[in-house]
Amino acid sequence: MTSNLRIVRDAPLRQRNTFGVAARAPWLVSIDDPAALPQALQSAPLRDGLALVLGGGSNLLFAGDPDGAVLELSGRSVQVLRHEDEHAIVRADAGVQWHGFVLQSLALGYAGLENLALIPGTVGASPIQNIGAYGVEVRDFVQAVEAFEPASGQWHRFDNAACGFGYRDSRFKQSPDRYLISSVEFALPLRPALKLDYAGLGEELAAMGVDAPTPQNVADAVIAIRRRKLPDPAVLGNAGSFFKNPILPAAQAEALLARHPAMPVFRGADAGTRKLSAAWLIDACGWKGHRDGDAGVSPAHALVLVNHGGASGQQLLDLARRIAESVQARFQVAIEPEPRIVGARW
Numbered sequence: 001m002t003s004n005l006r007i008v009r010d011a012p013l014r015q016r017n018t019f020g021v022a023a024r025a026p027w028l029v030s031i032d033d034p035a036a037l038p039q040a041l042q043s044a045p046l047r048d049g050l051a052l053v054l055g056g057g058s059n060l061l062f063a064g065d066p067d068g069a070v071l072e073l074s075g076r077s078v079q080v081l082r083h084e085d086e087h088a089i090v091r092a093d094a095g096v097q098w099h100g101f102v103l104q105s106l107a108l109g110y111a112g113l114e115n116l117a118l119i120p121g122t123v124g125a126s127p128i129q130n131i132g133a134y135g136v137e138v139r140d141f142v143q144a145v146e147a148f149e150p151a152s153g154q155w156h157r158f159d160n161a162a163c164g165f166g167y168r169d170s171r172f173k174q175s176p177d178r179y180l181i182s183s184v185e186f187a188l189p190l191r192p193a194l195k196l197d198y199a200g201l202g203e204e205l206a207a208m209g210v211d212a213p214t215p216q217n218v219a220d221a222v223i224a225i226r227r228r229k230l231p232d233p234a235v236l237g238n239a240g241s242f243f244k245n246p247i248l249p250a251a252q253a254e255a256l257l258a259r260h261p262a263m264p265v266f267r268g269a270d271a272g273t274r275k276l277s278a279a280w281l282i283d284a285c286g287w288k289g290h291r292d293g294d295a296g297v298s299p300a301h302a303l304v305l306v307n308h309g310g311a312s313g314q315q316l317l318d319l320a321r322r323i324a325e326s327v328q329a330r331f332q333v334a335i336e337p338e339p340r341i342v343g344a345r346w
Helices: 034-041 098-107 201-207 215-229 250-259 278-284 313-331
Strands: 005-012 024-031 050-054 060-062 069-073 078-084 087-093 142-149 154-159 180-189 237-241 247-249 265-267 273-276 295-297 304-307 340-342
Touching: 005 034, 024 034, 024 050, 034 142, 034 180, 060 313, 069 180, 098 215, 201 215, 247 250, 250 265, 250 273, 273 278, 278 313, 295 313, 304 313
Parallel strands: 024 069, 050 069, 060 340
Antiparallel strands: 005 024, 078 087, 087 180, 142 154, 142 180, 237 304, 247 273, 265 273, 295 304
């Protein structure tokens, strides 16, 4: 074991997931330097396979214990590589905390990520989920993802197109155990092109008295909105939005809208699809503020499942399934979870 490689046996994971549910890993292997990955994968705990790569624990639900070793990439390096035309190329290790990276990029004078402020998790997790908020997705700024493939022992560099980004999706999410993301390169605009048309963002800036917003102003507005709407995981366990917004064919969405005129409907990725608000569907089924023991739904936001202290991951999963079943029964619309579920199937 080197200074870049730390191994803990029978490791508790309650403090390593934002739901705050109890789970244990037979082994937890932590690596500071991605170059140590090949060595780490030959260590006794990982030689027989890897159950999970753990980042900030903000996009997963432990419905049971992982059945193998857990790997944590804990490097925290951020480097400005160069300026290219209208962009700065910035490289960040997978273990860098996402919100801190957003704030650091803004402090350096680079725009683009301001709408993604206060999203929990790590840089390494951001392309897996293609995180998004307030009209922006991280794929808009990812230049390349560097990853190690344990099965082949090869390092890979995926450009943006090769990442296979979709709505809350990517090639890395489709094959969750194939690649270990070590770092991400971002192309961040040197001149801001602010996106302010998402509902509530302009109003928040106006309430702040900001007439000519800067990227930092936008980040401050996003932070204020998120803090009002979403509970702090340090106070009330949660993983942010638990369900994806469903994407439907336009004709199906329009038929639903005719029966439910108050239902929010947005254009999908193309003219033939529409995105529905999962929060509205769940709220319409009466789940906002619901509580079964310590498993519940936030009273402030119907998309957010919460752990009031002692809920197990299985209890939270059972609640999520009941919510999805009720939406399906009332609207004939399937909703799916955003977080990865460990120890059970959806």
